[in-house]
Amino acid sequence: MTDYETLSAKEAGPDEFRDMMSGFPSGVSVVTAIGTDGQPRGMTCSSVCSVSLAPPTIVVCLRYGSPTLEAVLDSETFALNLLHSRAKSVALLFASGDPRRFDTTPWRSGPSAGGPHLVRDAHSIADCAVMLTQRVGDHVAVFGRTRLIARHQQHPPLLYGLREFRPWAAT
Numbered sequence: 001m002t003d004y005e006t007l008s009a010k011e012a013g014p015d016e017f018r019d020m021m022s023g024f025p026s027g028v029s030v031v032t033a034i035g036t037d038g039q040p041r042g043m044t045c046s047s048v049c050s051v052s053l054a055p056p057t058i059v060v061c062l063r064y065g066s067p068t069l070e071a072v073l074d075s076e077t078f079a080l081n082l083l084h085s086r087a088k089s090v091a092l093l094f095a096s097g098d099p100r101r102f103d104t105t106p107w108r109s110g111p112s113a114g115g116p117h118l119v120r121d122a123h124s125i126a127d128c129a130v131m132l133t134q135r136v137g138d139h140v141a142v143f144g145r146t147r148l149i150a151r152h153q154q155h156p157p158l159l160y161g162l163r164e165f166r167p168w169a170a171t
Contacts, residue, residue, distance in 0.1 A: 025161025030081040030094045030122075031060050032107075032115030033071035040102045040116045041071040044095035046160050047139070048080065056146040058128065061139045069140055071115075072130065078144060079115030080126045084155035085167030087121035091158060092165075112148045123157060125150045 010016045032042035047061035058080060062069040072078045083091055093101045107116040114127025128144030135141075156168040 025159045028083045028091045028158040028160050033078045035071040041068040043068040044091050059143050076130045077114050081118040081122035082124045083158040084123040085158050088165045090121040
């Protein structure tokens with residue numbers, strides 16, 4: 001009998017899927033955009049992936065019905081703020097849905113269309129133009145062409161896995 005055959009299997013449901021994916025650490029980001037009312041929107045997102053180098057393209061997966069997704073789709077632009085290891089409180093704040101999150105977090109408009117830049121809390125920021133969207137279940141995959149990249153902080157990246165935030169630890 002192989003090790004694989006000794007693993008227990010559970011039917012894939014939301015809880016089992018969440019448990020499985022918690023064992024796959026990923027970087028933490030905040031996706032931001034400006035709504036049609038001129039107000040900033042943003043949400044914590046760990047579902048981010050590079051797609052292509054030519055053209056430079058990323059995909060972010062945002063919850064269907066969220067105000068941030070609405071702002072991204074309306075403006076056809078967004079900023080991907082990659083959080084550094086000292087930004088755990090910002091990751092939690094933007095995951096909370098607190099309507100005052102931009103009142104308590106320093107930000108500024110990016111130099112190009114995109115979304116608010118979280119300059120204190122991001123080690124890198126990419127301004128993106130929406131190229132394609134695809135709804136899958138309760139999320140929408142948004143493909144963004146990266147137009148501008150800004151580097152702000154030299155702190156290591158913030159990671160999320162096993163339902164905990166941790167700094168990248170170089171070995």
